[in-house]
Amino acid sequence: MNFEVTELAVGRGATSVLTGLSFELKAGELVGLIGPNGSGKTSL
Known part of the structure; x- marks a missing residue:
């Protein structure tokens, strides 16, 4: 299975x-x- 994200x-x-x-x-x-705190890791 592949996972692709485009222009998020x-x-x-x-x-x-x-x-x-x-x-x-x-x-x-x-x-x-x-990445640093607040850089969007969790949002991703």
Whole structure:
């Protein structure tokens, strides 16, 4: 099974948190997501 995200945009109020995020995960791939507090990791 594959998972694909294309041009994801997330905001909170008037603040843009993520803009234009695109990626594809294929079966068996492992990904880690790191970043500072408030950068949108949980929103993703």
